[in-house]
Amino acid sequence: MILICSIDKKKNIDLLLYRKLLLFPRGNGVDDLSIYIHITCKDSDNWSIDARFSVILENQLQSSKSIEKSRQTAFDQQKNEYGWPQFTDESLEEIMNPENGFLVNDMLIIKFNVQFEEIISNQNSIQQFYNTKEKYGYVGLLNQGATCYLNSILQSLFHLPYFRKIVYKIPLNSAFIYELQKLFFMLQHSNNPVSTLDFTFSLEWNTINLGSQNDVQEFWKIFQDKLEQSMKNSEVEGMMEKLFRGSLSNYIRCIDAPYESKRSEYFYDISLNVRGCKDVYESFKKYCEVEMLQGDDMYNADGHGFQNAYRGIIFEKFPPILHLHLKRYDYDLYLDQFVKVNDRFEFPEVLDLNEFVDPMAYGPTDYTYHLHGVLVHSGNLNGGHYRAFLKTGIDSEWYKFDDSYVTVVESKNAINDNFGVDLNNSNLTTYNNCTTAYLLVYILESERDMIFQEVTEEDVPEYLLSQLKEIS
Numbered sequence: 001m002i003l004i005c006s007i008d009k010k011k012n013i014d015l016l017l018y019r020k021l022l023l024f025p026r027g028n029g030v031d032d033l034s035i036y037i038h039i040t041c042k043d044s045d046n047w048s049i050d051a052r053f054s055v056i057l058e059n060q061l062q063s064s065k066s067i068e069k070s071r072q073t074a075f076d077q078q079k080n081e082y083g084w085p086q087f088t089d090e091s092l093e094e095i096m097n098p099e100n101g102f103l104v105n106d107m108l109i110i111k112f113n114v115q116f117e118e119i120i121s122n123q124n125s126i127q128q129f130y131n132t133k134e135k136y137g138y139v140g141l142l143n144q145g146a147t148c149y150l151n152s153i154l155q156s157l158f159h160l161p162y163f164r165k166i167v168y169k170i171p172l173n174s175a176f177i178y179e180l181q182k183l184f185f186m187l188q189h190s191n192n193p194v195s196t197l198d199f200t201f202s203l204e205w206n207t208i209n210l211g212s213q214n215d216v217q218e219f220w221k222i223f224q225d226k227l228e229q230s231m232k233n234s235e236v237e238g239m240m241e242k243l244f245r246g247s248l249s250n251y252i253r254c255i256d257a258p259y260e261s262k263r264s265e266y267f268y269d270i271s272l273n274v275r276g277c278k279d280v281y282e283s284f285k286k287y288c289e290v291e292m293l294q295g296d297d298m299y300n301a302d303g304h305g306f307q308n309a310y311r312g313i314i315f316e317k318f319p320p321i322l323h324l325h326l327k328r329y330d331y332d333l334y335l336d337q338f339v340k341v342n343d344r345f346e347f348p349e350v351l352d353l354n355e356f357v358d359p360m361a362y363g364p365t366d367y368t369y370h371l372h373g374v375l376v377h378s379g380n381l382n383g384g385h386y387r388a389f390l391k392t393g394i395d396s397e398w399y400k401f402d403d404s405y406v407t408v409v410e411s412k413n414a415i416n417d418n419f420g421v422d423l424n425n426s427n428l429t430t431y432n433n434c435t436t437a438y439l440l441v442y443i444l445e446s447e448r449d450m451i452f453q454e455v456t457e458e459d460v461p462e463y464l465l466s467q468l469k470e471i472s
Contacts, residue, residue, distance in 0.1 A: 020037075021035065021037060021055070032086040032091070033086075035083050036083025039075045049075045051073065057088065058102070058108075060102070061101030062101055070385055072385050072402065073403065074193075133192075136407070136408060138187075138401075139187060140404040141187075141401075141403060142195045142197075144197060148385050148387065149214055151401070153220055153375065155388050156388050158187050159372075159390050160443075161453055169234070170230050174202075179199040179201070181461065183199050216438060227240055241266075246322070247267070249316050249358060250262070252309050252311045253309060253310045255310065259307070264316060272287065272324055273327055274330075277345060279348075291310070292309075294308045314357070316358055317361060320444045321443060321451065322369055323441055326439070327341070340379070342436050344420040344421055346419050351371070351442055369442035369445065371440065371442055374389040374437050375387075376388075377435070389401075393452050394452055398413065421434045
């Protein structure tokens with residue numbers, strides 16, 4: 001038996017809509033549990049609705065192991081069904097094993113919550129509902145199911161105009177490059193939210209990829225690697241390194257002998273601890289913390305034997321565009337699983353990193369950064385929703401890019417509201433349900449004029465202008 005419980009609390013639109021949960025216990029084209037939300041309108045054949053929905057597969061023996069996934073997307077007459085072909089990494093055999101806690105007394109408990117925004121029921125209103133270009137100058141990206149993480153990083157990169165100019169200069173050597181250039185062109189010229197379907201097709205993604213939420217930092221690594229490969233033997237070769245790559249040095253310095261060992265390595269983002277740190281500065285200090293090697297841990301220095309030594313990390317160079325990944329997932333020994341860390345962690349709008357740079361290293365003398373983007377996540381390890389808060393210019397307002405929807409927000413909404421929660425001054429429900437920053441994008445102060453230079457039609461490849469202008 002399967003017990004399905006709706007926990008929808010928003011009643012003002014209930015009279016207009018049917019909503020139901022579609023469950024495939026033995027999979028829908030895959031050998032996994034498949035779950036979808038289906039919505040139809042009772043009194044219109046031409047409608048649109050923005051919905052946030054979540055589904056919980058309850059673990060009846062240990063609630064902390066319940067599996068929850070959530071998503072936000074736009075439903076309409078043509079696209080009225082969204083969900084997960086593969087709802088969980090657990091196999092069907094594991095779910096159906098009573099010892100694992102999901103199936104108890106031959107019953108699975110599945111809860112779902114649907115929250116609706118304004119419903120639109122005629123074509124003119126639909127156009128107005130979607131047209132953020134006229135009001136704000138920008139458009140969103142359509143969510144294909146669980147592609148909010150993709151939308152967030154693409155919007156963040158698109159709103160770095162110099163990076164956009166570079167993308168337009170990459171030779172047309174693959175479907176991936178063509179679709180990326182086309183996507184950026186459409187974001188620049190379209191009056192409606194832009195589809196990422198052709199772009200994800202060029203990545204050879206299938207319905208399982210589109211229905212499974214991924215980590216925005218992991219996608220960034222895959223994305224930058226594909227771009228680097230595409231730029232080889234072209235006029236823009238090396239531009240990913242120039243814009244996004246920094247370097248650091250791992251050193252061991254003997255205390256009582258004239259010996260030092262150094263090993264340099266590159267990075268495209270920096271992963272900072274959240275747990276146990278109050279802010280970015282404290283996390284950087286822990287990152288560069290010096291360790292003493294002594295006793296049984298003495299360092300065997302070449303030509304000097306075993307020596308007491310210092311071991312640490314110091315940065316040699318930070319890039320013009322700095323990505324800081326906040327480690328919001330941590331292993332909980334008590335629960336024996338990874339959990340979402342929503343601890344309060346502050347980050348400034350202006351970031352001074354000069355104290356963490358080797359004064360003998362090469363590069364600019366001033367590493368002062370300004371916050372460009374805050375990519376945030378709500379939900380847990382098994383699912384949730386990403387959105388991006390971005391400044392689109394040096395003196396720009398903050399904009400929230402939430403899939404199809406673009407709005408202007410105050411700096412408080414982009415920054416302070418995404419610090420997280422102090423569990424000592426709040427309850428567990430507030431802690432588990434808050435939205436927190438996950439990826440921060442900073443721009444070096446001395447490079448802002450270069451990064452935010454204007455993109456014109458002369459920067460766009462002719463084949464894009466000729467093929468796409470009529471349909472943009």
